[in-house]
Amino acid sequence: MASYAYLFKYIIIGDTGVGKSCLLLQFTDNRFQPAHDLTIGVEFGARIVNVGNKRIKLQIWDTAGQESFRSITRSYYRGAAGALLVYDITRRETFDHLATWLEDARKYSNANITIMLIGNKCDLENKRAVSREEGEAFARENGLFFIETSAKTAANVEEAFVNTAADIHDKIQVGVLDVTNESSGIKLGPTQAGMASLSSGSVDSRRGCC
Amino acid sequence: MGSFWRRQPSKVPGRILITDRDFAADQDDHDFALGGYPGVLVTSPTSFWSAYDSDAKAASYRRPAQQVPVGVDKARQKLPNSVTKFLDETSQAWEGDNDHDSGLSKSITPTGGRYSSHSQPHSPTRLNVANGTSSSSSPNHSPSSKQSRKSGEGSQIDLRVLGDPRLEKQNIAEMLHLNTNLARTTRFETCLKEGNVDLVRLRKLSWNGIPEQFRAMTWQLLMGYLPTNADRRAQTLARKRKEYADCVAQTFAQGVAGLESTLWHQIQIDVPRTFPMSPLFQDPVIQQSIARILYCWADRHPASGYVQGINDLVTPFYLVFLSSHISDDPEHSTSAVIPDDVLSEIEADSFWCLSKLLDGIQDNYIHAQPGIFRQVGKLKELIARINQRLASHLEAQGVEFIQFAFRWINCLLMREVSLKNIVRMWDTYLSEGSSGFSEFHV
Numbered sequence: 001m002a003s004y005a006y007l008f009k010y011i012i013i014g015d016t017g018v019g020k021s022c023l024l025l026q027f028t029d030n031r032f033q034p035a036h037d038l039t040i041g042v043e044f045g046a047r048i049v050n051v052g053n054k055r056i057k058l059q060i061w062d063t064a065g066q067e068s069f070r071s072i073t074r075s076y077y078r079g080a081a082g083a084l085l086v087y088d089i090t091r092r093e094t095f096d097h098l099a100t101w102l103e104d105a106r107k108y109s110n111a112n113i114t115i116m117l118i119g120n121k122c123d124l125e126n127k128r129a130v131s132r133e134e135g136e137a138f139a140r141e142n143g144l145f146f147i148e149t150s151a152k153t154a155a156n157v158e159e160a161f162v163n164t165a166a167d168i169h170d171k172i173q174v175g176v177l178d179v180t181n182e183s184s185g186i187k188l189g190p191t192q193a194g195m196a197s198l199s200s201g202s203v204d205s206r207r208g209c210c
Numbered sequence: 211m212g213s214f215w216r217r218q219p220s221k222v223p224g225r226i227l228i229t230d231r232d233f234a235a236d237q238d239d240h241d242f243a244l245g246g247y248p249g250v251l252v253t254s255p256t257s258f259w260s261a262y263d264s265d266a267k268a269a270s271y272r273r274p275a276q277q278v279p280v281g282v283d284k285a286r287q288k289l290p291n292s293v294t295k296f297l298d299e300t301s302q303a304w305e306g307d308n309d310h311d312s313g314l315s316k317s318i319t320p321t322g323g324r325y326s327s328h329s330q331p332h333s334p335t336r337l338n339v340a341n342g343t344s345s346s347s348s349p350n351h352s353p354s355s356k357q358s359r360k361s362g363e364g365s366q367i368d369l370r371v372l373g374d375p376r377l378e379k380q381n382i383a384e385m386l387h388l389n390t391n392l393a394r395t396t397r398f399e400t401c402l403k404e405g406n407v408d409l410v411r412l413r414k415l416s417w418n419g420i421p422e423q424f425r426a427m428t429w430q431l432l433m434g435y436l437p438t439n440a441d442r443r444a445q446t447l448a449r450k451r452k453e454y455a456d457c458v459a460q461t462f463a464q465g466v467a468g469l470e471s472t473l474w475h476q477i478q479i480d481v482p483r484t485f486p487m488s489p490l491f492q493d494p495v496i497q498q499s500i501a502r503i504l505y506c507w508a509d510r511h512p513a514s515g516y517v518q519g520i521n522d523l524v525t526p527f528y529l530v531f532l533s534s535h536i537s538d539d540p541e542h543s544t545s546a547v548i549p550d551d552v553l554s555e556i557e558a559d560s561f562w563c564l565s566k567l568l569d570g571i572q573d574n575y576i577h578a579q580p581g582i583f584r585q586v587g588k589l590k591e592l593i594a595r596i597n598q599r600l601a602s603h604l605e606a607q608g609v610e611f612i613q614f615a616f617r618w619i620n621c622l623l624m625r626e627v628s629l630k631n632i633v634r635m636w637d638t639y640l641s642e643g644s645s646g647f648s649e650f651h652v
Contacts, residue, residue, distance in 0.1 A: 016518070017479045035486035037625065040519050041616035066476070068517040071578045072616060093472075 004048050004057040004189035006179065008168050010161075011076055011109075013101055014086035015094040016065035019120040022151035023086065024062045027161050032152045039064045042076055049162050051169045057189060058082075058161060070104070077108035081177070081185030082116065082164040087135075089119045089148065090127040095134070102142060110183055112176055114167045116145045118160055123150040391421070398424045407431055407438040417641040419634055426534035429527070430559065432640040433566045447559075454558035457506050469505065473516055477504045484521045485629070488541050490532075491525060495545035499553060500524055503561045507568070514575035519617075522624040523567060526633050527560040541629070571647050574620065582619045585652040586611050589618075592652070622651060 012020045021039050026032055028045040043062045048055050061080070063073045077083075083105050087094040098117070105115060117139045119130065132148060139146035145163060149156040168186070171177040177184045398421055401412050412431060420428045430436035437446050466474060481501045485491035491500070503524055508516035533540040535552050545553060573581025590611045594601040604611070617625055624632055639646035 016476065035482060035492070037486065038480055038483040038518050038521075040620050040625065042613060064518065066518045068515070068575065068577075068579070072612065075610075075612065 002048060002055075002057075004055040006054070006169075006172070006189055007057045007059055007187040008081045008165060009079055009185040010058055010060045010082040010084060010164070011080045012060060012062045012084045012086060013073065013105065014065055014084075014118075015088070015091075015097050015101075018065065018086045018088040018091070018094050019151045020065060020084075020086050021062055023084070023118070023120060023149065023157060023160070024060055026151045026154050026157045028060075030154070032154070034152075041069070041072060047161075049165055051162065051165050054169065055189070056165050056169065058165060060161075074104060074108045077105060078110075079183050079185050080109050080113060081168045082114045083109065084116050084118055084160060084164065085144070086118045086120050087130065088121050089130045089135075090121050090124050092129040095119075095130040095138075098138060102144075110185065112171060112184065114145070114164050114171070115143075116147065116160055116164045117142075119146075119148040120151060122148040122155060123153045394418075395421050395423075398428070402427060402431075405440050407440075409438055413641040413643070416637050418638075420637045422533070425633070425637070426531050429530060429636070429640055430563065433563050435559070435562050435566060447555075450562055451555055451558040454506070454561050455554065457510075458502055461506055461509060462502070470509075473508055474501075474505060476518075477501050477508075477516060477521075480504075480518060480521050485525060488629075490529070490541050490543050493544045495553070496528075499545075499557045500528065503557060503564060506561060507565060510565075511568070511572075514572065514577075517575040517579075517620075519620040520564075520568065520575065522621045524560055524564045525624075526629065526636055527563045527567075528556060529629065530633060531556045531559050567647060570644050573648075579620075581648065582616060583612070585619045585648070586615045589615055589652045619652065622647060 012024060014020055016038070021036060021043065022032060024043075024045045025036070028047045039062060041064055045060045045062060046057060047060075048057045050056070061076050063069075063076055085098065085101055085105065087098055089095075102115070105113065117135065119132070119135045121127075135148065136146050138144075145167065147156050147160050147163070149160050151157060168177065172179055172186065177186060179186045179188055394415075397415055401407065401415060402424060409431065412428065416428055416432060427436065431438060435450070437443050462468070478501060481497045481504070482492070484497075484500065490496055500521070504516055504521060507520070508514075529540050532543065532548070535556070536543055536547060538547065548556075568575070571581060573579075573584070575581075590601070593604075593611075622632075623635070627635065639650055642650040
């Protein structure tokens with residue numbers, strides 16, 4: 001079994017057709033599949049990334065974007081440490097719906113969730129309908145991280161996932177997030193859990209050695 | 211399938227056996243199917259389940275952590291006699307479509323449904339059954355339209371195999387199989403030729419699988435779309451097809467400009483994502499045809515509107531109705547080989563049958579999707595009853611049924627099972643009457 005220090009639960013949300021599943025596939029499999037099945041309910045993906053000198057496993061819940069599924073999607077927010085809120089820079093309406101998505105995220109997930117706003121399809125510059133500045137402004141006003149990505153070219157895809165993980169990791173370091181509370185969306189990995197049982201020490205006591 | 215199992219208390223659902231051969235052949239796929247729970251016994255050497263397993267989702271990133279199933283043999287020994295008996299009794303039911311020479315089967319088997327599969331379905335050694343040629347366009351709903359090709363006429367035994375005891379044994383099995391198929395074919399033919407088709411009898415026959423050449427007509431009869439009275443059929447079909455054509459003409463009178471833009475956009479981005487690996491469903495003419503069906507249906511049903519997953523549900527109708535018009539492999543056909551007027555008929559028939567199907571499961575697609583939650587609840591209850599160990603394990607792991615079973619209900623297992631097997635399952639669902647897709651499914 002691959003060892004890792006922490007497991008973070010992510011959710012990917014946003015309107016239908018913005019590229020949520022493509023972002024996940026690019027991140028987990030390094031490939032782009034233009035013709036794929038549309039997502040019904042929720043799909044899962046996982047990958048281990050390095051943050052600082054720690055290995056962190058990201059368990060990613062990729063949700064269906066259609067409005068009809070909103071009642072079921074809401075049940076997936078619970079216990080997520082990170083949320084990737086995605087819109088399509090070529091479709092203005094997907095940007096206009098961000099407020100509704102954010103409202104759901106705030107309402108149904110835990111208060112300390114890290115949210116990364118993602119303007120996807122940045123390879124389609126000639127079809128752009130939402131400027132980079134607008135995206136940045138929305139993120140700034142709502143306390144979100146912001147990045148523009150292309151699931152097709154893989155531009156910034158890695159950064160979108162890893163930067164979110166870095167912020168969650170920082171929150172653990174400063175004690176904002178409690179790793180022993182499952183609703184935080186964080187679990188200790190097998191390495192840490194093993195160390196904890198060996199030393200029967202707390203998370204804080206282990207931090208000194210890494 | 212709740213109601214069925216309640217009616218058949220001696221039979222236990224959810225138990226399928228996996229042969230050792232299957233395990234060795236492609237453990238990865240079976241691991242996915244089994245989820246590594248030794249308590250869930252799957253197994254049956256029939257091609258139905260082989261095809262099912264090969265159809266397990268190929269996308270590795272969506273696959274749960276793989277575990278080697280343990281205790282299968284032990285568990286199999288514990289298999290109640292009633293289950294074995296049940297499997298014996300019903301195994302024939304899955305054999306109706308074993309005819310790999312048939313266009314429909316051939317079309318779907320190699321791709322294992324929409325996903326590229328690791329393993330090919332196990333194909334038994336078979337006799338050299340010569341395929342007769344058949345006319346490309348057949349008159350509608352004539353029970354004998356494709357029969358010459360299907361009913362075994364022209365079967366030849368490959369003489370090279372005679373003399374080899376092992377092959378001879380297989381030959382006998384094959385011949386018995388052909389005889390059984392022939393008898394079933396005759397029963398269907400007799401039933402469908404009646405001036406007034408006996409639906410009760412047709413349901414009974416169809417429950418065990420419908421021979422391909424009778425499927426389009428039988429489905430339409432079972433759905434209540436085609437009148438049982440032969441004299442009324444031509445008139446009714448003409449009327450329904452005209453009604454649909456008028457609806458399309460009216461809806462699309464101003465082109466795309468007259469459509470509700472959000473709904474049309476949604477359908478436009480979803481249709482290319484419907485069976486993306488199938489040449490047929492990637493054909494632009496077919497895609498526009500399906501888009502019109504979905505739009506017209508959603509337009510007439512504002513309470514639910516178009517919900518993703520409904521796009522999947524139209525495909526079996528389209529494929530089956532199409533296959534009654536062409537001799538080639540339908541899933542690999544293109545619109546070019548189908549005359550426009552035939553395509554229009556297929557579109558209209560698919561629209562009406564989709565409407566009938568959705569009438570029975572409206573609750574699945576209205577706000578908050580109560581029908582799906584109800585069925586997932588029933589599934590959970592069923593699992594707790596027949597496999598407490600699995601139920602406890604899922605609970606201990608914090609896995610909610612809604613997380614994995616939602617799609618099973620929303621898309622009626624169309625993402626989990628190959629299209630070939632979905633078509634076969636629908637034979638039985640449709641035989642169950644109006645509650646087939648709601649009560650019988652779970």
